[in-house]
Amino acid sequence: MSEIHIKRALLCLEKMLLCRETDRKQALVSKQNKGGNFHLCNDGHELIGVLSALHLRPKKDFALCYYRDRGFPIGLGADIVQLMGAHLARDTKEHSAGRMMPEHFCSKELRLICQSSVVGSQLLQAAGVAKSCKLKKTDEVVYVSIGEGGTSQGDFHEALNFAALHKLPVLFVVQDNGYAISVPREEQTAGNNIANIAKGYEGLTVFDIDGTDFIEVDTTLKTAIPLLQKGPVFIRARVLRLGAHSSSDNQFKYRTQEQLDEATKKDPIVKLEKLLIENGITLKEIEELKEKIRNQVDLASKEAQKIPHPDPATVQDHLFAPYNPKNTLKEEVSVQEKIVMIDAINNALKEEMQQDPSIIVFGQDVAGEKGGVFGATRELTHLFGKERCFNTPLAESTIIGVAIGMSMTGYHKPVVEVQFADYLWTGINQLFNELSSMYYRSNGMFSCPVTIRTPCGGYIQGGPYHSQNIEGFLAHCPGLKIAVPTTAKDAKALLKAAIQDPNPTIILEHKGLYRQRHVSATREPKKDELLPFGIAQKLHHGEKLTVVSYQMMSVMALDIIQKHSLDVDLIDLRTCVPYDIEMIKESVKKTGKLLLLQEAAKEHGFMAEIAARLSEELFEYLDAPIKRMGAKECPVPYSKILENAALPQPQEIEEAILKLLRY
Numbered sequence: 001m002s003e004i005h006i007k008r009a010l011l012c013l014e015k016m017l018l019c020r021e022t023d024r025k026q027a028l029v030s031k032q033n034k035g036g037n038f039h040l041c042n043d044g045h046e047l048i049g050v051l052s053a054l055h056l057r058p059k060k061d062f063a064l065c066y067y068r069d070r071g072f073p074i075g076l077g078a079d080i081v082q083l084m085g086a087h088l089a090r091d092t093k094e095h096s097a098g099r100m101m102p103e104h105f106c107s108k109e110l111r112l113i114c115q116s117s118v119v120g121s122q123l124l125q126a127a128g129v130a131k132s133c134k135l136k137k138t139d140e141v142v143y144v145s146i147g148e149g150g151t152s153q154g155d156f157h158e159a160l161n162f163a164a165l166h167k168l169p170v171l172f173v174v175q176d177n178g179y180a181i182s183v184p185r186e187e188q189t190a191g192n193n194i195a196n197i198a199k200g201y202e203g204l205t206v207f208d209i210d211g212t213d214f215i216e217v218d219t220t221l222k223t224a225i226p227l228l229q230k231g232p233v234f235i236r237a238r239v240l241r242l243g244a245h246s247s248s249d250n251q252f253k254y255r256t257q258e259q260l261d262e263a264t265k266k267d268p269i270v271k272l273e274k275l276l277i278e279n280g281i282t283l284k285e286i287e288e289l290k291e292k293i294r295n296q297v298d299l300a301s302k303e304a305q306k307i308p309h310p311d312p313a314t315v316q317d318h319l320f321a322p323y324n325p326k327n328t329l330k331e332e333v334s335v336q337e338k339i340v341m342i343d344a345i346n347n348a349l350k351e352e353m354q355q356d357p358s359i360i361v362f363g364q365d366v367a368g369e370k371g372g373v374f375g376a377t378r379e380l381t382h383l384f385g386k387e388r389c390f391n392t393p394l395a396e397s398t399i400i401g402v403a404i405g406m407s408m409t410g411y412h413k414p415v416v417e418v419q420f421a422d423y424l425w426t427g428i429n430q431l432f433n434e435l436s437s438m439y440y441r442s443n444g445m446f447s448c449p450v451t452i453r454t455p456c457g458g459y460i461q462g463g464p465y466h467s468q469n470i471e472g473f474l475a476h477c478p479g480l481k482i483a484v485p486t487t488a489k490d491a492k493a494l495l496k497a498a499i500q501d502p503n504p505t506i507i508l509e510h511k512g513l514y515r516q517r518h519v520s521a522t523r524e525p526k527k528d529e530l531l532p533f534g535i536a537q538k539l540h541h542g543e544k545l546t547v548v549s550y551q552m553m554s555v556m557a558l559d560i561i562q563k564h565s566l567d568v569d570l571i572d573l574r575t576c577v578p579y580d581i582e583m584i585k586e587s588v589k590k591t592g593k594l595l596l597l598q599e600a601a602k603e604h605g606f607m608a609e610i611a612a613r614l615s616e617e618l619f620e621y622l623d624a625p626i627k628r629m630g631a632k633e634c635p636v637p638y639s640k641i642l643e644n645a646a647l648p649q650p651q652e653i654e655e656a657i658l659k660l661l662r663y
């Protein structure tokens, strides 16, 4: 070995020992009731993570490393006190400040992107980070690691496909220890080797190596990292898990002592020590290094125990990043020239893309002449280029996962289209478990300025998979803002506010209103008109009854109220999260009666929340029971006759309004 090689090997050993010693210390303190009682063993995994970090550029390249890859942050130079503090769920500066279980590494300074506990979801986000770097034309690369069990997730294949398709600088590292908790590799992966499967993705360079061998790992990384400028690289590193899966696991239920002893013989630390001794380093030098590391970790552990526990008063902090724009949307004035909702949305996208080059639009069919199946993104590729409006593979998890990653570099604001709200479900993990909670999980360190637009709603004979209304599900997801515009002007001004918002936002666009002319078509707001979320509007003023609704229900209710000149306050919510509870309360105090209208099935719907809240907070003001109306409890069928039977109809709404007025 050359002198420089020995120097790197020594540094690598030092970092691996640091990793091993933190492991030992963490296992100990997790039994001492000091704030954290969960421990994940890293022993046997250290080499690939540490050495990858030593080959990359700290604070320049990005990384998303999984929970059994502590070697990577330690290799980068992460503060051991912060790591030990995170282990004890203390109010640390990095790694979530007690919001996440230990080993969910997160540091803006080190460009360690905040991790969730969902195995596999980091891979698409890594592809998104890399896409952002590539669009920005930097030479930054992205490291992402995962266990072999996690490669069974669909997101793994979506990520390899997207990275290979876009030739992205992602280094995928699978740390294959042969077990996913208790499940052995042969029950996990067809052919028993994930590297062979990865070879099927054209454009992906694949290595299959012994992850316990310093020379093999070092040589591979030296070859692999320069290749990243041309496209993604995949390394399957065969490693060892020299302990149980976690402190909650009894490994001897699925593994014998003999098997463990056999694995221990290949311990990468022992092997590296041997290599160094063969190359002139003395045993004494290694013993001194170990002693130094023990003292360092001892001290770090004591320091970590001085970090305070989180303050319970902060439990709801960092749900949303601050954003308080002024309401600059002007009142509706009667004008001859009206715009329909779909055109207003298209213009909002054009205006925002014009004024902010960081906005990138993508989704299925959104690019080129097609410009979306409803035409919302038409002309965007022509006006702003293929890099700023492009098609994605037919994979919703890809759309949302990539958007998350792109938004986290700070270089870009993705505004994505999910073709129908009904298909958001194949991306729901990225939305529900990842996007919405990123700001909270990272204790305000990483925000995700992602806007998702998606057409929803029925009355168009779209059948069960082109008619869903999903606001009730989404509203149950803390950290996500949701708009449900009824008119063109609101859709435009809300979309513009959403794009400028540093938080994740979702615009549910009712496709039955895209081209509807008599209520939804309005004057077009000017470029600078914005409508912040949480401000409802009255479509009709009255004294005897409050009706609260949105989208198609608002249109139907307004028609009925106008037809009979009824004395009704009609509140159009515009947004579900946040929703304008004050306007509703003020109206109900005046009218004493409340009808809640939603197109989604009545049971377990969004309006149930408003009904419950009003009965808790305004019971004394009510002169009649709160009435809810919605669709029947079944999917929305295709036949027009059945669709009409399922969805709320004007006649039923009329009867409900008149009955409540008479009550």
Ligand SMILES: Cc1ncc(C[n+]2csc(CCOP(=O)(O)OP(=O)(O)O)c2C)c(N)n1
Pocket (backbone or CB within 6 Å): 068, 117, 118, 119, 146, 147, 148, 149, 150, 151, 177, 179, 180, 181, 241, 245
């Ligand atoms: C999507 C998902 N399903 C289940 C779990 C529970 N879980 C946590 S770790 C783990 C095993 C993962 O094994 P592997 O990917 O091989 O990594 P290793 O733990 O062996 O390093 C499981 C099933 C999870 N975190 N995420």
